[in-house]
Amino acid sequence: MRLLLLEDDDILGEGLRDFLRSEGHRVDWxxxxxHTQALRDEPLDALLVDWxxxxxxxxxxxxxxxxxxxxxxxxxxxARDRLRDRIxxxxxxxxxxxxxPFAPEELLARLRAVMRRTAGAATxxxxxxxxxxxxxxxxxxxxxxxxxxxxxxxALLEAxxxxxGRIVGKQDLERLVLGFEAEIxxxxxxxxxxxxxxxxxxxxxxxxxGLGYRLVP
Numbered sequence: 131m132r133l134l135l136l137e138d139d140d141i142l143g144e145g146l147r148d149f150l151r152s153e154g155h156r157v158d159w160x161x162x163x164x165h166t167q168a169l170r171d172e173p174l175d176a177l178l179v180d181w182x183x184x185x186x187x188x189x190x191x192x193x194x195x196x197x198x199x200x201x202x203x204x205x206x207x208x209a210r211d212r213l214r215d216r217i218x219x220x221x222x223x224x225x226x227x228x229x230x231p232f233a234p235e236e237l238l239a240r241l242r243a244v245m246r247r248t249a250g251a252a253t254x255x256x257x258x259x260x261x262x263x264x265x266x267x268x269x270x271x272x273x274x275x276x277x278x279x280x281x282x283x284x285a286l287l288e289a290x291x292x293x294x295g296r297i298v299g300k301q302d303l304e305r306l307v308l309g310f311e312a313e314i315x316x317x318x319x320x321x322x323x324x325x326x327x328x329x330x331x332x333x334x335x336x337x338x339x340g341l342g343y344r345l346v347p
Contacts, residue, residue: 131155131156131175131176131241131245131289131292132156132157132158132173132175132289132305132306132307133155133156133158133174133175133176133177133178133241134157134160134176134177134178135147135150135157135158135159135160135178136163136166136177136178136180136188136191137159137160137161137178137180137207138161138162138180138182138183138184139180143159143161144159145234146159146178146237147159149234149238150234150238153238153268154268154284154285156285156306156307158174162183162184162185163185163186163188163191164185166191172305173302173305173306175203175245175289175306176202176203176241176244176245177192177195177203177204177205178204178205178207178241179192179204179205179206179207180206180207180208181206181208181210181215181219182208182210188206188208189206189218189222189223189224190222192204192206192222192223193222193223195223196223201248203225203244203245203248204223204224204225204226205225205226205227205237205240205244206219206222206224206226206227206228207230207237208227208228208230209230210229211229225244225247225248226240226243226244228240242265242266245265245292249292254266254267256291256294258294258345258346259331259333260272260273260331261330261331261334263287263288263291265291265292268288270284270287270330272329272330272331277330279326279329282307282318283322283325283326283329285306285307286303286307286319286323286326287326287330287345289306289307290303290335290343290344290345291345293345295344295345297338297342297343297344298342298343298344299341299342300343302342303319303342303343304318304319307319323335323337323343333346334346
């Protein structure tokens with residue numbers, strides 16, 4: 131997943147960024163609201179938002195995104211643990227609320243739960259014909275046999291799986307999976323799509339000419 135981490139504490143922010151990256155996720159870390167402007171139009175899978183920031187309120191920032199129609203799943207990370215704070219955070223647009231200090235593993239578990247609810251899924255497992263994906267374990271199998279994937283191949287497959295049945299534009303996929311590297315290797319996405327088709331079957335990923343790609347449900 132591509133995650134936006136909005137956290138002004140350097141130690142916590144760096145620790146969470148490194149932990150989430152070690153789990154295979156792309157993380158854009160911003161220390162204040164001003165730096166999020168550069169990511170305003172970037173496709174993101176989830177938002178991890180501190181409440182109190184040097185230049186404003188993370189809840190107000192999230193509320194403004196919701197007012198613009200942005201439904202990206204969001205978890206508020208804060209030391210504010212009063213009941214009325216939890217209510218304000220959830221009513222302000224958060225999908226979950228996590229009080230500091232917390233274990234990074236709990237944040238990851240809550241993130242998986244939020245993503246399941248958002249997708250309307252009961253589990254982290256997704257079956258597509260003979261292909262089965264475990265989004266929590268980050269594994270894929272074909273006809274019951276494990277299929278080894280590179281980190282980039284999995285990132286692409288996960289981005290499509292979380293949007294199964296929907297067309298995902300090529301540029302959005304590049305920004306979700308490759309980031310700024312997409313500008314260097316213009317055919318990188320096609321290379322990864324070709325590798326996934328070779329490993330998991332050509333019919334799994336459909337090319338929608340002129341629009342992008344779709345994981346066939």
